[in-house]
Amino acid sequence: MYTNQTVIFKNKPVIIGSYSIVGPKEWKGNFGPYFNYVMKDDCFGEKSYEKAEMKMLKTAIVGAIEDAKIKASDVNLLLSGDLLNQIISSSYAARDFDFAFLGLFGACSTMAESMAVAASIIDGKEFDTIVCSTGSHFSTAERQFRFPLELGNQRPPTSQWTVTGAGACVISSKGVGPRITMATFGKVIDFGVNDVNDMGAAMAPAAMDTMLAHFRDTKTTPDDYDLIVTGDLGKLGSEILIDLMEDQGIKLGLNYNDCGQMYYTRNQNTFSGGSGCGCSATVLNSFIMKKLRSGEYKKVLFMPTGALMSTTATQQGETIPGVCHAIVLECDESVKNIKISQTSNRNVKNKKEEKTNRTSISKSNEKNIKSNRLN
Amino acid sequence: MYYLWVFLIGGFICTLGQVLIIYTNITSARILVTFVIIGVLLEAFGIFDPISAFAKAGINVPIIGFGASLAKGAISAVESKGLLGAFTGGLEATAGGIAAAIFFAFIFSLIFKSKTKS
Amino acid sequence: MDKSMDIKKRNEMYNNYVQAKIPKTKAWPSLFYSFLVGGIICCIGQGINDLILLWFPNMAEQSAWAYTLIVLIFIASFLTGIGVYDKIGKFAGGGSIVPITGFSNSITSPALEYKHEGIIYGICVKMFTIAGPVIVSGVVASFIVGLIYLFI
Secondary structure: OOOOOOOEEEOOOOOEEEEHHHHHHHHHOOOOOHHEEEEOOOOOOOHHHHHHHHHHHHHHHHHHHHHHOOOHHOOOOEEEHHHHHHOOOOHHHHHOOOOEEEEEOOOHHHHHHHHHHHHHHOOOOOOOOOEEEEOOOOHHHHHHHHHOOOOOOOOOOOOOEEOEEEEEEEEOOOOOEEEEEEOOOOOEOOOOOOOOOOOOHHHHHHHHHHHHHHHHOOOOOOOOOOEEOOOOOOOHHHHHHHHHHHOOOOOOOEEEEEEHHHHHHHHHHHOOEOHHHHHHHHHHHHHHHHHHHHHHOOOOEOOOOEOOHHHHHHOOOOOEEEEOOOOEEEEOHHHOOOOOHHHHHHHHHHHHHHHHHHHHHHHHHOOOOOOOOOO | OHHHHHHHHHHHHHHHHHHHHHHHHOOOHHHHHHHHHHHHHHHHOOOOOHHHHHHHHHHHHEEEHHHHHHHHHHHHHHHHOOHHHHHHHHHHHHEEEEHHHHHHHHHHHHHOOOOOOO | OOOHHHHHHHHHHHHHHHHHHHOOOOOOHHHHHHHHHHHHHHHHHHHHHHHHHOOOOOOHHHHHHHHHHHHHHHHHHHHHHHHOOHHHHHHHHHHHEEEHHHHHHHHHHHHHHOOHOOOOHHHHHOOOOOHHHHHHHHHHHHHHHHHHHHHH
């Protein structure tokens, strides 16, 4: 009755470099200290927000390649996608690079989609080094999916805030770093939600479906992971997911969380939390990647969700289908045996460093913070 | 003293709009359309003028007033010009407002730029 | 056939569940603010109208109202341009949408937004993306009213 949706990688592709870039509002959020680069303003020195989004993606890709300490000529392929029509940000960013490009659209799930595809190609030993990237921009998404910025309307309490940010990572067949061990490709699931301001509810069933498929195919349980993280279900969506999973007999405990829900602080007026491709991409490439490199997280299930809607379809009365792809990230062998007490000490030390980082950014906002790698 | 009436009636009409927003989740374009049609109907049934006599700006400033002058223009033009009036009357009466909105929007969009929200 | 019925039922159940799950916000504060801001905008309009009649006592009432609306439209358009109107709107909701200033805002904001697509295809084409339906529905309704008056 069920078909297998999960790929288990024999060669375990390695993530050798990662980079994240965000806007000023995101920097003030909960993950602020972890990002590599903070833009001074949302325009990023460009004439329009669309151009800023392209530049953001370009910066993230260059940053990830630098972080991986490889040459751009070593890269075989770029996998990228974003939210705009005809994924222009990705393709226009790609024209400045000298490697092959494959555009993907998985809405907000693009990060996992691209990484899963990249890992599959590398595991098959076809290509050696692949860059995955995605990003989103509040102002471009707002214009495309909602209203002009200056229109004086109110946001409903279920609405989410599109993250201005881009993330990129370099996946390779060899090297040191977190490894991608499994990937579950999701089905498109539609439970008939048609409220465009309630993306969390539209995507939660897709997350449930992929999660069930993943646990079934890999014979794992939620307890096998240090962290299970969904992309941008938001506060409402993640509560719905917990309920849905409970109905299926699986209890999501404290190790479950949602990037969108965690993203902003409470007084940032984002209602249900963050959303957009950039949401899961920046969290993965900053916070989660750092914790995986230090060995604090041993095994992470990363499953961003995407709402595959367009304004044309919703205006014609269609409901909003969702999709969710999952990847399993495991820390490198070298940090696997670090004891938790040790890492928590390290954590305190990191926090001090972060504090100094934070003050240094406030002095000059546009300062590059190198993520302090521990290996 | 009539400012109190202006405030109360204007506030009441706007609150009706907010009730529509909260309980039916409709967008601002639909709210504007709804209220314009309400204005046209009020004028057509002759209710608008008695209210306007004491509510003044309280009902003329909300977009209901715009709908009412559309209807008023059409009705009076029909009386003087016949069928042609039904075509020309509405826009003739509201041409000032529409032209002003278009003109200022054009000028300001050349000068300013839309800013991101925070 | 059976399966599609199942899906329909499942979707209905899910939607009901989501509706129950949506956090209920208190409606009263936003209703109060929209009342307040709406009332204030109307009072400003009345003030402008009174001033116009004070300075030009011979002006017909109809023209005085037209000038009043034009001034209000100008103010709202300017506030939209400098990025203040959306902040008022966030706070007031219906209070700043229903007055004629909301109409002006809904014309100026897309014009600003699509500026980068050029004057013709950006500003001129997109200007009525939100306010267009207002003019269309108003004109159609007023035409029907005029037509009815013609025959009775």
